[in-house]
Amino acid sequence: MHILVLGAAGMVGRKLVERLVRDGRLGNSEISRLTLQDVVAPTKPEKAGYPVDVVAGDFAVPGFAEKLVAGRPDVIFHLAAIVSGEAELDFDKGYRINLDGTRMLFDAVRLVGDGYKPRLVFTSSIAVFGAPFPDAIGDEFFHTPLLSYGTQKAIGELLLADYTRRGFFEGVGIRLPTICIRPGLPNKAASGFFSNILREPLAGKEAVLPVSEDVRHWHATPRSAVGFLLHAATMDTAKIGPRRNLTMPGLSATVGEQIAALKRVAGETVAARIKRVPDPFIIGIVDGWPRNFEAKRARELGFTTEEHSFDDIIRIHIEDELGGNFVA
Ligand SMILES: NC(=O)c1ccc[n+]([C@@H]2O[C@H](COP(=O)([O-])OP(=O)(O)OC[C@H]3O[C@@H](n4cnc5c(N)ncnc54)[C@H](O)[C@@H]3O)[C@@H](O)[C@H]2O)c1
Secondary structure: OEEEEEOOOOHHHHHHHHHHHHHOEEOOEEOOEEEEEEOOOOOOOOOOOOOEEEEEOOOOOOOHHHHHHOOOOOEEEEOOOOOHHHHHHOHHHHHHHHHHHHHHHHHHHHHHOOOOOOEEEEEEEHHHOOOOOOOOEOOOOOOOOOOHHHHHHHHHHHHHHHHHHOOOOEEEEEEEOEEOOOOOOOOOOOOHHHHHHHHHHHOOOOEEEOOOOOOEEEEEOHHHHHHHHHHHHHOOHHHOOOOOEEEOOOEEEEHHHHHHHHHHHHOHHHHOOEEEOOOHHHHHHHHOOOOOEOOHHHHHOOOOOOOOOHHHHHHHHHHHHOOOOOOO
């Protein structure tokens, strides 16, 4: 099986590639080739045991996607995107990459022809929904994105469903919750603080909380995100029907509950490293974001999370990223 990952140098991309290389297989199929693509060259895994091609470049440049799919990958993970904060600050860049690039990729797959019909997994976002919300957003809730990023993802979802209906590929769109705790350096996502206020204090550093503690949001760990991607790539798509885009399961928690979990798992001293500095730009963005979901369809279709509480989310980070230790 040949697998192509776009956005392979990103946070989720790196975790996915690590897991694919560790497993050596995807579902029942052995991996025979990996193609890893990103603007910055993704790190080539050392112990793959099969060819790994690393392609550095912008997938949204006309003609680029055609070359990527010329090797007819069986599964395509499309994770490449400009995240929410940056897409809001740079209108042209957001639309060029998140919308035009996605359409070019889908068309490149379509134009291979000759019976080519790969599985295509697209990472959408809960940013396709906008306030006002019911207590828990059901699977029938309509799209009303309040950000350019959410609009671009919503259009991507529609394209994915239509290209699938027309038989050009077998698409599955997964709306990821905000991935928490995001490892590494903060990125330009407006949601970054949900992770920063946990990750930085655990590393002995101060972190800024730009919103109030009653802000509620929908979260899942990087481990669960990889699990969702693998399931989307291997599940029986006959069961999905024409509604190809699914809200992934997650955990609904307020910032206050996050901080309480941090105190329970790591102690008061660690939690005291969070400084409250309100930021009107972030407050304005987060105000229209979803807080809680039912995610019933995804659960029925076999998508599961590894964590059952926010304490688990913090423990998983300590285990996976900090070798079991944090700065007390
Ligand atoms: N992390 C989250 O909380 C979250 C939540 C919902 C949806 N998502 C989606 O999941 C996917 C992965 O998210 P992530 O957290 O790993 O983001 P990330 O920013 O860490 O990774 C995205 C990657 O895409 C690459 N990229 C951007 N433009 C590109 C281009 N023109 N050509 C090639 N590569 C390009 C970037 O270099 C980056 O490595 C994205 O599509 C994102 O929108 C993430």
